Amino acid sequence: MKFAILYSKKDQAGINIAQQLKDYFLPQTPIIELKKESIYSEDIDKDPRIKEAEFIIFATKHQSSAKIPSLSLHAPGNFRDAKFGGKQGKVCPTSSQALKFLFQRLTKNSESMNVTLECTHHGPLINKPCCFIEIGSDEKAWQDKKLGKIIAKTIADFQNFKPDRKIKTTIGIGGPHYCPNFNKIQLSEKSNIAISHIISEYSLPLTQSMIEQSVEKTLEHIDLILLDWKGLGNSEKRQQIIGLLDKLGLKYQRTEHIDK
Numbered sequence: 001m002k003f004a005i006l007y008s009k010k011d012q013a014g015i016n017i018a019q020q021l022k023d024y025f026l027p028q029t030p031i032i033e034l035k036k037e038s039i040y041s042e043d044i045d046k047d048p049r050i051k052e053a054e055f056i057i058f059a060t061k062h063q064s065s066a067k068i069p070s071l072s073l074h075a076p077g078n079f080r081d082a083k084f085g086g087k088q089g090k091v092c093p094t095s096s097q098a099l100k101f102l103f104q105r106l107t108k109n110s111e112s113m114n115v116t117l118e119c120t121h122h123g124p125l126i127n128k129p130c131c132f133i134e135i136g137s138d139e140k141a142w143q144d145k146k147l148g149k150i151i152a153k154t155i156a157d158f159q160n161f162k163p164d165r166k167i168k169t170t171i172g173i174g175g176p177h178y179c180p181n182f183n184k185i186q187l188s189e190k191s192n193i194a195i196s197h198i199i200s201e202y203s204l205p206l207t208q209s210m211i212e213q214s215v216e217k218t219l220e221h222i223d224l225i226l227l228d229w230k231g232l233g234n235s236e237k238r239q240q241i242i243g244l245l246d247k248l249g250l251k252y253q254r255t256e257h258i259d260k
Contacts, residue, residue: 001054001055001098001158001161001163002028002029002052002053002054002055003029003053003054003055003056003057003158004029004030004031004032004049004050004053004055004056004057005018005021005026005029005030005031005032005057005059005155006032006034006038006041006044006050006056006057006058006059007031007032007033007034007038007058007059007060008033008034008035008036008037008038008041008060009033009034009035010036010037011037011038011060011061011142012061012139012142012143013059013060013061013062013134013135013141013142013143013147013148014038014058014059014060014061016135016142016143016144016145016147016148017059017135017148017151017152017155018031018033018059019145019148020145020148020149020151020152021152021155021156023149023152024152024153024155024156025156026156026159029159030049030050030053032047032049032050037085038058038060038124038132039060039076039084039085039086039122039123039124040085040123040124041085041123041124041126042085042086042123042124042125042126044056044124044126045126045127045128050128053128054128054129055095055098055128055129055130055131056126056128056129056130056131057102057130057131057133057155057158058076058130058131058132058133059133059134059151059155060132060133060134060135061134061135061136061142062118062134062135062136062137063136063137063138064136064137066137067137067138067141068114068136068137069113069114069136069137069141069144069147070113070114070115070116070135070136070137070141071106071110071113071114071115071116071133071134071135071136071147071150071151072115072116072117072118072132072133072134072136072178073099073102073103073106073116073117073118073131073132073133073134074117074118074119074120074121074131074132074198075091075092075094075099075120075130075131075132075196075197075198076091076092076120076121076122076123076124076125076130076131076132077090077091077092077120077121077122077125077197077213077217078090078091078121078122078123078125079091079120079199079203079210079213080203082123083122084121084122084123085122085123085124085125086122086123086124086125087123087125089209089210089213090125090213091120091125091197091213091214091217092124092125092126092127092128092129092130092217093127093128093129093130093217093218093219094129094130094131094196094197094217094218094219095129095163095196095218095219095220096167096169096170096194096195096196096218096219096220097161097163097164097167097169097194097219097220098129098131098158098161099117099131099186099194099195099196100167100186100194100195101158101161102131102133102154102155102158102161103115103117103183103186103187104186104187105154105157105158106133106150106151106154107187109150109153109154109157110150113147113150116178116179116180116183117178117179117182117183117186117195117198118177118178118179118198119172119175119177119179119198119199119200119203120197120198120199120214121177121200129219133151133154133155135147135148135151163220166192167192167193167194168192168193168194168223168224169193169194169195169196169218169220169221169222169223170193170194170195170196170222170223170224170225170226171195171196171197171198171199171211171214171215171218171222171225171226172195172196172197172198172199172225172226172228172255173198173199173206173225173226173227173228173232173241174199174200174201174204174227174228174229174230174231174232175198175200175201175228175230175231176200176201176202176231177200177202179198179200179228181228181231181255181256182195182198182226182228182255184255184260185226185255185258185260188258188259188260190259190260191258191259191260193226193258194220195226196214196218196220196222197213197214197217197218199214200231201228201231201232201233204232204233204237204241205237205240206240206241206244207244208244208247208248211225211244211245211248211250222250223251224250224251224252224253225245225250225251225252225253226252226253226254226255226258227241227252227253227254227255228254228255229254229255229256
């Protein structure tokens with residue numbers, strides 16, 4: 001899969017990762033510096049340098065009040081408001097298998113670091129399949145060359161990515177922003193499952209548009225929906241979700257019933 005790497009000149013973590021990427025041989029892989037913050041680079045689809053790219057990797061910072069050093073991965077988009085780039089109710093195309101590959105490699109390369117998926121959130125809204133891979137969560141971590149190296153190696157490993165028809169594709173619904181139950185499944189070889197977009201509990205109540213966006217904006221065919229059952233709210237909210245999935249004819253399964 002041909003891919004391009006994008007980072008912002010306003011982003012310390014992105015600059016760090018780009019510098020570390022110089023140690024890796026990435027023939028015919030554009031590494032592009034953005035003038036805007038990555039999350040606001042709505043016009044990047046017009047850049048001729050990424051015309052041939054089939055997948056876009058945004059190398060960026062992750063910021064949180066906890067300031068815990070971490071490495072994270074997620075698809076971009078907004079199921080609700082668009083406070084940080086993108087458009088309300090719109091998500092980007094992505095690949096469940098690309099996300100699984102990158103998350104497994106990121107975890108392997110990170111050794112004992114805190115590595116996590118995040119639910120789908122923030123901009124930009126672009127038409128090419130993409131994901132964000134991030135260093136968190138404060139200025140010290142963003143400039144840490146070791147962390148930049150881990151992500152750079154993970155991105156370089158993506159040259160070896162090959163889709164596997166045997167892997168089932170899913171959308172995740174429920175749970176907190178950092179997706180502990182979905183993390184386990186995405187890492188598992190036993191489950192043979194790859195997760196695309198994740199709709200967190202704070203984005204609920206679920207709407208038909210959320211499901212349709214997630215299905216349409218996943219490269220692979222959706223085989224089932226994964227439910228973080230305890231992270232779906234009360235009984236009434238759970239039944240509303242089940243009713244909607246039944247209406248749309250989508251199979252579903254609880255995360256607790258998946259072999260990890």
